[in-house]
Amino acid sequence: MSSQSSTQSQRPTPEHFFRSINAFHLTRALKGALDLDVFTAIAEGNTTAKALAESRQASERGMRILCDFLAVAGFLTKAGGKYELTPDSAMFLDRRLPSYVGGAVEFLLTPTMLQAFDDVAAAVRKGGTVINDEGTMSPDNPFWVRFARAMQPIAFGMAKMLTEFIKLDPGKKTKALDIAASHGMYGLAFARQYPNLEVVAVDWANVLEVGRENAEKFGVADRWRALPGSAFDVDFGANSDKGYDLVLIPNFFHHFDPPTNEKLMRKIHAALNEGGRAITLEFVPDEGRAEPPHAVTFALTMLVTTPRGDAYTFSEYEKMFADSGFSRSELIQLPMGIERMIVSYK
Amino acid sequence: MSSQSSTQSQRPTPEHFFRSINAFHLTRALKGALDLDVFTAIAEGNTTAKALAESRQASERGMRILCDFLAVAGFLTKAGGKYELTPDSAMFLDRRLPSYVGGAVEFLLTPTMLQAFDDVAAAVRKGGTVINDEGTMSPDNPFWVRFARAMQPIAFGMAKMLTEFIKLDPGKKTKALDIAASHGMYGLAFARQYPNLEVVAVDWANVLEVGRENAEKFGVADRWRALPGSAFDVDFGANSDKGYDLVLIPNFFHHFDPPTNEKLMRKIHAALNEGGRAITLEFVPDEGRAEPPHAVTFALTMLVTTPRGDAYTFSEYEKMFADSGFSRSELIQLPMGIERMIVSYK
Numbered sequence: 207m208s209s210q211s212s213t214q215s216q217r218p219t220p221e222h223f224f225r226s227i228n229a230f231h232l233t234r235a236l237k238g239a240l241d242l243d244v245f246t247a248i249a250e251g252n253t254t255a256k257a258l259a260e261s262r263q264a265s266e267r268g269m270r271i272l273c274d275f276l277a278v279a280g281f282l283t284k285a286g287g288k289y290e291l292t293p294d295s296a297m298f299l300d301r302r303l304p305s306y307v308g309g310a311v312e313f314l315l316t317p318t319m320l321q322a323f324d325d326v327a328a329a330v331r332k333g334g335t336v337i338n339d340e341g342t343m344s345p346d347n348p349f350w351v352r353f354a355r356a357m358q359p360i361a362f363g364m365a366k367m368l369t370e371f372i373k374l375d376p377g378k379k380t381k382a383l384d385i386a387a388s389h390g391m392y393g394l395a396f397a398r399q400y401p402n403l404e405v406v407a408v409d410w411a412n413v414l415e416v417g418r419e420n421a422e423k424f425g426v427a428d429r430w431r432a433l434p435g436s437a438f439d440v441d442f443g444a445n446s447d448k449g450y451d452l453v454l455i456p457n458f459f460h461h462f463d464p465p466t467n468e469k470l471m472r473k474i475h476a477a478l479n480e481g482g483r484a485i486t487l488e489f490v491p492d493e494g495r496a497e498p499p500h501a502v503t504f505a506l507t508m509l510v511t512t513p514r515g516d517a518y519t520f521s522e523y524e525k526m527f528a529d530s531g532f533s534r535s536e537l538i539q540l541p542m543g544i545e546r547m548i549v550s551y552k
Numbered sequence: 553m554s555s556q557s558s559t560q561s562q563r564p565t566p567e568h569f570f571r572s573i574n575a576f577h578l579t580r581a582l583k584g585a586l587d588l589d590v591f592t593a594i595a596e597g598n599t600t601a602k603a604l605a606e607s608r609q610a611s612e613r614g615m616r617i618l619c620d621f622l623a624v625a626g627f628l629t630k631a632g633g634k635y636e637l638t639p640d641s642a643m644f645l646d647r648r649l650p651s652y653v654g655g656a657v658e659f660l661l662t663p664t665m666l667q668a669f670d671d672v673a674a675a676v677r678k679g680g681t682v683i684n685d686e687g688t689m690s691p692d693n694p695f696w697v698r699f700a701r702a703m704q705p706i707a708f709g710m711a712k713m714l715t716e717f718i719k720l721d722p723g724k725k726t727k728a729l730d731i732a733a734s735h736g737m738y739g740l741a742f743a744r745q746y747p748n749l750e751v752v753a754v755d756w757a758n759v760l761e762v763g764r765e766n767a768e769k770f771g772v773a774d775r776w777r778a779l780p781g782s783a784f785d786v787d788f789g790a791n792s793d794k795g796y797d798l799v800l801i802p803n804f805f806h807h808f809d810p811p812t813n814e815k816l817m818r819k820i821h822a823a824l825n826e827g828g829r830a831i832t833l834e835f836v837p838d839e840g841r842a843e844p845p846h847a848v849t850f851a852l853t854m855l856v857t858t859p860r861g862d863a864y865t866f867s868e869y870e871k872m873f874a875d876s877g878f879s880r881s882e883l884i885q886l887p888m889g890i891e892r893m894i895v896s897y898k
C-alpha cells in the first residue's frame with residue numbers, strides 16, 4: 207500500500223502484484239473493523255489491543271492483528287502499542303457521529319455488487335454487465351433501496367455543499383426536479399434552504415419511501431412530492447403548471463450510454479424554464495482518463511454492473527448537453543474531491 | 553491508490569475509506585486481466601484498446617475501461633491512448649516468461665482463501681480461523697497442492713537467491729531436509745547447486761507429487777526423496793544414517809503458535825549435525841509490527857486461515873529457536889524484499 211511508488215522505480219519485483227491481488231484483504235479487514243465497531247471503540251478511549259478486545263468481546267490476538275493491519279492501511283496510527291484514529295477515521299468512522307460513512311458497506315459490499323465483480327473478464331468480453339440483461343438497472347431493484355439508506359450520510363454533506371455553489375432567488379416561487387432522487391438529499395438540501403422552493407423527486411417507488419422519510423424529518427414534506435417511475439418514462443409535469451428552475455441529476459448519467467443520456471437531457475431541457483439549469487453530479491475523469499484515480503477506476507464499476515454505463519469526461523458531457531439543446535455547460539471542481547459538478551444552462 | 557498519503561495530510565475526507573472498502577475491485581480487475589491475458593497481449597505489441605480487444609475477443613469499450621483501471625493501479629502506463637507495460641508487469645505478468653507469477657491467483661483467490669476472509673470480525677472474535685477447526689491446516693488439504701503449483705515460479709527465484717546466501721561444502725557428501733517442501737523448489741535449488749547433496753522433502757503425499765515432478769525436471773530425482781506426512785509426526789531419519797547439514801523451513805512456522813513451533817524446532821535441532829543450520833524463510837515484521845507493510849498485514853491471512861498462526865518478529869523467532877536449543881540466530885534481509893531469512897545454528 208504505502209510503498210507502491212518506490213516499487214516501480216527500483217529493479218522489477220512482483221511485490222506490487224502480490225499486494226494488489228490481495229487487495230481484497232483490505233476490503234475485508236475494513237468490513238471486519240466496522241462489524242466490530244473498532245473505530246468507535248478507539249474513539250471511546252480503548253487504545254490497546256487488550257482494551258479493544260474487552261470492549262468488543264473479541265480475542266486480544268485477533269484485535270492486535272486487525273489493528274496492525276488497519277495501521278499499515280492508514281486508518282489508525284500506532285505508537286508504543288497504542289492505537290489512535292487518524293483525522294479521517296475520527297471524522298468518518300466513529301459510529302456516534304452524523305458524519306459516519308461506514309454504513310456505505312451495506313451498498314458497496316452488497317451481494318449484487320460482489321457478484322458483479324466476480325468475473326471481470328466476462329464483462330470485458332461482453333462490454334457490459336453479465337449479472338443479467340439489465341444489471342442493477344432493472345425496475346424497482348432493491349439494490350437502490352440499499353443504496354439510498356447506505357449513502358445518505360455522505361450525500362448529506364455533498365448536498366449541503368452543492369447549495370453553496372448553486373443559488374436560487376429566495377423571494378421567488380421556484381421549482382426543482384430531483385432525478386434519481388434516492389434518499390432525496392440533494393433536492394431536500396435546496397428545499398431546506400429555500401422556503402419558496404417546491405421539489406419533485408423521481409425514482410422507483412420503493413426507493414422514494416426513503417426520500418419521503420427524509421422529507422418529513424427535515425420538515426419540508428409539504429413542498430416535496432414523489433414522482434415514482436423511470437426518469438425516461440414519467441411525465442415531469444412541466445406543462446401543467448410551470449417549468450423547473452433547477453433539475454438535479456446526481457450520479458445517474460453514468461449508468462447509461464450517450465444516446466440514452468441525450469434522450470433524458472432533451473426531456474430535461476424541455477422541462478426547464480428559460481435560464482434554468484441542469485446540475486449534474488458525477489465522477490468525471492480528466493480528458494486523458496488518467497486522473498483523478500477514483501473517477502477513472504469508477505468506470506469499471508459501471509462496466510460490471512450496467513449494460514452500457516461509463517465514467518464520462520467533461521467534453522463528453524459537454525457534447526451530450528449541447529446535442530440536447532443546452533446553450534453551454536461548465537465544470538465545477540468541488541472542495542470535497544470525490545465528485546465534480548457540471549452546470550448546464552438552457 | 554496513489555493519493556493515499558496526501559489524503560491524510562489535508563482536511564478530513566472519506567476518500568481513503570471509499571477507496572479502501574472498494575479495494576476488492578483491484579483484486580478483481582487484476583484477476584480479469586490475467587484471465588484475458590492482457591499483459592501478454594500488450595507485450596506482443598497490442599497497445600491500444602482496439603488492438604487488445606481484437607487479440608482477446610473482447611469488447612473495445614471493456615478493454616479500455618479495464619486498461620485505464622490497470623494504468624491507475626500502476627500496472628500499465630498510458631500515453632496518447634496507448635498502453636505499455638511497467639517494468640514490473642513486463643517481467644512478472646507476461647505469461648510467456650518463466651518469471652510469470654500470475655498463476656499465484658490459483659492459490660491466492662482459491663475459494664478457501666476467499667471464504668476465510670468473508671467474515672474477518674468472526675475470526676477476530678474467536679482469535680483464529682472460522683472455516684473449521686483446523687482451517688487450511690487439515691491433513692492432505694488440496695489447498696496446498698494448489699499452493700505448490702501456483703507459487704512454483706515465484707519460489708524458483710527465491711530459492712535460487714537463497715543458494716547465494718547459504719553455502720555448503722561442494723566436495724563433501726551433505727544432506728538437507730526440506731520441511732513443508734511443497735513444489736520442492738527450495739531443496740531442489742540446493743540439489744542442483746551441490747551434486748553431493750541429498751535432499752529429503754517432507755509434506756503431504758498429494759503435495760509431494762508436485763515436488764517429485766520438479767525433481768525429475770531438474771534431473772536430480774536420484775538425490776531427492778519424498779517423506780510424506782506431517783513434519784510434526786514423521787521420523788526425519790537422522791539416526792539411521794547421519795544427520796542433516798541443512799534444514800529448510802520455508803513459510804511454515806507462521807501457521808502455528810510458538811509452543812507448536814518450538815516442538816518442531818527441537819525435533820529439527822535433534823536432526824541436525826553439529827554446526828548444522830536451520831534456514832527459516834518468513835514474513836518477518838519489525839519489532840514494532842509497523843513495517844514492512846506486507847509482513848505486518850500477512851498476520852491477518854494467518855488469523856483467518858489458521859487456528860493460531862501469526863507473522864512473528866525476529867526477536868520472537870530468536871527466542872523460539874534459543875528455547876529449542878539453537879546457539880544463535882541471525883536475520884538476513886534478502887534483496888527481493890518480500891520475505892526475510894533467519895539462519896539458526898545448532
